[in-house]
Amino acid sequence: MIGRICESFVDRFLDLTVFFARVALLVSVVTAQTGVLIPSSTSDVPDPSVLSLDKMTVDIEIEDQHATVRVLQIFENHTSSTLEGKYLFALPTAASVADFAVWDGVQRVPGVMMEKRRANRIYEEIKAQAIDPGLLQQDDEHGGSSAFSAKVFPITPYGTKRLEMEYTEVLPVEDLRSVFTFPLRPSYGESQSVRDLQIRLRISNTHLFALTSSKEYPFKTVRSSANEYVGEFKGSNVTLVSDLSLSYELKIDTAKLAFLAHRSDQSISAYDLKDPRSAEKSRDGFFRAEAIFPRAGNIGPAPPLNLLLMFDTSLSMYGDKLRRSVEGIEHLVGSLREQDRFNLILFDDTVRVLADAPVRGSPGNREKALAFVRRSALGGGTNLRAALASAAAESSKFGKGGSPRVIIISDANPTTETVNLPSISSAFDSSKARFFAFGIGSDTNVPLLRDVARKTNGYYTQVRETQDISVELDLFLKRVVSPAIENLSFSSSDDSNLYEIYATNDTAASGSSYGFVGRYKRPGTQKVRLNATVSSIATELSKLAALPDRETANAFIARIWAKARINALIDVMNVSGEREDLISEIISLSEKYKIVTPYTAFIAAPRALLRPRLIQPGDPVIRVRTDKAISEVFAVLPYGETLPLRYVDSEDVWQTRFLAPVWMQDGTYFCRLILKDKNGNVYEEKKSFVIDSKSPKIRLILPKTTLRAGETVKLKVLADKDTNRLTARIYGSQAAHLRWASEEKANVGELRIPSDLTPGRYVITVTAEDFAHNQTIEEYEVSVTRGAR
Numbered sequence: 001m002i003g004r005i006c007e008s009f010v011d012r013f014l015d016l017t018v019f020f021a022r023v024a025l026l027v028s029v030v031t032a033q034t035g036v037l038i039p040s041s042t043s044d045v046p047d048p049s050v051l052s053l054d055k056m057t058v059d060i061e062i063e064d065q066h067a068t069v070r071v072l073q074i075f076e077n078h079t080s081s082t083l084e085g086k087y088l089f090a091l092p093t094a095a096s097v098a099d100f101a102v103w104d105g106v107q108r109v110p111g112v113m114m115e116k117r118r119a120n121r122i123y124e125e126i127k128a129q130a131i132d133p134g135l136l137q138q139d140d141e142h143g144g145s146s147a148f149s150a151k152v153f154p155i156t157p158y159g160t161k162r163l164e165m166e167y168t169e170v171l172p173v174e175d176l177r178s179v180f181t182f183p184l185r186p187s188y189g190e191s192q193s194v195r196d197l198q199i200r201l202r203i204s205n206t207h208l209f210a211l212t213s214s215k216e217y218p219f220k221t222v223r224s225s226a227n228e229y230v231g232e233f234k235g236s237n238v239t240l241v242s243d244l245s246l247s248y249e250l251k252i253d254t255a256k257l258a259f260l261a262h263r264s265d266q267s268i269s270a271y272d273l274k275d276p277r278s279a280e281k282s283r284d285g286f287f288r289a290e291a292i293f294p295r296a297g298n299i300g301p302a303p304p305l306n307l308l309l310m311f312d313t314s315l316s317m318y319g320d321k322l323r324r325s326v327e328g329i330e331h332l333v334g335s336l337r338e339q340d341r342f343n344l345i346l347f348d349d350t351v352r353v354l355a356d357a358p359v360r361g362s363p364g365n366r367e368k369a370l371a372f373v374r375r376s377a378l379g380g381g382t383n384l385r386a387a388l389a390s391a392a393a394e395s396s397k398f399g400k401g402g403s404p405r406v407i408i409i410s411d412a413n414p415t416t417e418t419v420n421l422p423s424i425s426s427a428f429d430s431s432k433a434r435f436f437a438f439g440i441g442s443d444t445n446v447p448l449l450r451d452v453a454r455k456t457n458g459y460y461t462q463v464r465e466t467q468d469i470s471v472e473l474d475l476f477l478k479r480v481v482s483p484a485i486e487n488l489s490f491s492s493s494d495d496s497n498l499y500e501i502y503a504t505n506d507t508a509a510s511g512s513s514y515g516f517v518g519r520y521k522r523p524g525t526q527k528v529r530l531n532a533t534v535s536s537i538a539t540e541l542s543k544l545a546a547l548p549d550r551e552t553a554n555a556f557i558a559r560i561w562a563k564a565r566i567n568a569l570i571d572v573m574n575v576s577g578e579r580e581d582l583i584s585e586i587i588s589l590s591e592k593y594k595i596v597t598p599y600t601a602f603i604a605a606p607r608a609l610l611r612p613r614l615i616q617p618g619d620p621v622i623r624v625r626t627d628k629a630i631s632e633v634f635a636v637l638p639y640g641e642t643l644p645l646r647y648v649d650s651e652d653v654w655q656t657r658f659l660a661p662v663w664m665q666d667g668t669y670f671c672r673l674i675l676k677d678k679n680g681n682v683y684e685e686k687k688s689f690v691i692d693s694k695s696p697k698i699r700l701i702l703p704k705t706t707l708r709a710g711e712t713v714k715l716k717v718l719a720d721k722d723t724n725r726l727t728a729r730i731y732g733s734q735a736a737h738l739r740w741a742s743e744e745k746a747n748v749g750e751l752r753i754p755s756d757l758t759p760g761r762y763v764i765t766v767t768a769e770d771f772a773h774n775q776t777i778e779e780y781e782v783s784v785t786r787g788a789r
Helices: 002-016 018-031 116-128 320-334 363-374 384-398 421-428 446-455 470-481 556-576 580-593
Strands: 036-038 051-063 066-077 083-090 096-104 107-115 134-138 147-155 160-170 177-182 193-204 209-212 220-224 228-239 244-250 256-262 285-292 306-312 341-347 351-353 405-410 434-440 459-463 484-492 498-503 513-520 524-534 537-547 600-604 621-624 630-636 642-648 653-657 667-677 682-691 698-701 706-708 712-719 723-729 736-741 746-752 760-770 775-785
Touching: 036 051, 051 177, 066 083, 066 556, 083 160, 096 147, 096 556, 107 775, 147 160, 160 556, 177 470, 193 244, 256 524, 256 537, 256 556, 285 524, 285 537, 285 556, 306 320, 306 384, 320 363, 320 405, 320 434, 320 470, 341 363, 341 384, 351 384, 384 405, 384 421, 421 446, 421 556, 434 446, 434 470, 446 459, 446 556, 459 470, 484 498, 484 513, 498 556, 513 524, 513 556, 556 580, 580 600, 621 642, 630 653, 698 723, 698 760, 698 775, 712 723, 712 736, 712 760, 723 746
Parallel strands: 051 193, 306 341, 306 405, 405 434, 434 459, 706 775
Antiparallel strands: 036 083, 051 066, 066 160, 083 147, 096 107, 096 160, 107 600, 134 147, 134 600, 177 244, 193 228, 209 244, 220 228, 256 285, 285 513, 341 351, 484 524, 498 513, 524 537, 621 653, 630 642, 630 667, 642 653, 667 682, 698 712, 712 746, 723 736, 723 760, 736 746, 760 775
16 A cells, blocks of 8 residues: 555656656755765765775664664775765764764874864864864754764775764663664665675663564674673675664563762863863762653553644655655554544645544545545645644544544644744644654754644654654554653752753653653762653652762763753754853853764864863863962963963963964974063963874784683783873773783783674774873784683
């Protein structure tokens, strides 16, 4: 049925809007790609004869719903020209970038987060020096807030370009299932191929779970237990025609409240230094409280439903969006029962309604609804204000028999009448209907759909237009019919100790998760509570929570909190307009927690080109402690710039920041400090600083190259004297930290080879970082044999 509907719908569309279809297709092929490197200096589209994907490695780790994904891609230049590339990567819709790096030959150049305008300016300056920079930023033109583009230069003739990206994502729980999707298929245009593809997966959970593996990329099980799964996929010359998608189901019988905390010294971002008041280290901790509610008990057949379906037929729904939308509407209409009542609205720049009043879900009425869709054609813009106003009016016609549920399938991008989000959202302000949104496409208008769903106690989810949505559709429909959990709130025995608390979910229902993240001031123990109304019964989940003085584990909680805080600030500006103070806070949080936002970008280049080195190790500021009589301090830098220093009362120091010019070579430099006291007397002093952009050299000394699974290997590493941190790891192991041993005249440490490691060829990866944060990564190949029994 779905194929017939899609074919009829698309044919009808092509007959009536041939010109618009060609334009839309052309634009999409040029702009909407996923995980490809476009030779932007010669073309606007991917060209595997110029740049092809040679190798791709994806490491996925999902721990208690928190996913960390590390991606390595190596592209090969098949031409005799030096190229500039544009790397496009579409993340899952709820993910956020955590790290980005490019490689200059054998040297890894990690990304630094900074303001977007400044990052773009520095990128152009560095590119002119023929040094190897990369720039990663949100790319609204190519798919909204989940799409990212990276400028990469130079890509040497017949050479390779190695790119790394890391992102994190919190997976929601619906019907006790979580779905993980990794984008591999481009949104439009031809799929790319990869010569060598490796995907490694590890899932661990406090609760028992059962995994449904990917059909397109079947994993070979490395090990499996009730609480953990480890698997891998390897392929050669793979055409990426499908996204990677997998799901797992949690085994939970009763609602439980989980609590985690993290507390360590917080770093100060460069942006914080613009305001000395914000340049104060905070040791306030972070916490995360999350409940997972069981499925509703067996209470007999579900009562009759009142459903109003909304289907977007505007031009923006062309291509894969149309296919996913038709799949969705067929699934929803096909799920109707005889006792249910429904109606159907089609909308673009006009609004059409199937029937004057709700009709029963009989086979005949269901077929009429699908025929109504088939007879329609894509065209025009999107009058979302009129569509939602019509939905609010039509939902009132259901009368008694339970609150009507309005279900919309759309990208929800308004183009006609008004694009003002508060005005559009207000259509449901007085409606008694619950709003459920199934967003199609990475450019979905998330703020609008979330806002309407949240205030009507409905639900919102989003899928990429390229992914298999069968599981998401099933979970979405179960959410529509599941009893809502209402009046959710978080409190504690000492609310004054907790602050800046944000919900990590919009709404909850039976079988779903709901949580909060926040900050705490003082360590100790206190009772935390999550209150809710479940099936009209007031319910309280409580736990005696430990708020540690120091806890370096669970560092991901800080990023979850920062992302929630940033989202809250952006939501405020989506409604009331941009504000300088909120933008400043977003930039500060972005730099501190490495979260790409509309106002920031990652730039990867040798660090000495981005900021000064070692005035204090790794700190891009000049800091001076003076007598109390000093009232003004200025720094005269060796290239002539004079900067005022500002006094930071909490630390009793004067400080300023500066950016070293790209032409400054590595070495020791001096700046003059001009100090003026309250009586007008002037003093002069000198202060030295070091610029260091060279990564440390390292060499691993292995006693043998054939190792046994389960054994502990003593490692020796020779490294430059300015090396500050050395680690080594092999696949599946914890990182081993190496430290200087005078008697060995080397850095030594012990690496445990996992006892369940499958025999074969592996690499030991040694990572070195110096005081200036320059980094070197070397790989050493070893053989692993079966361990002793």
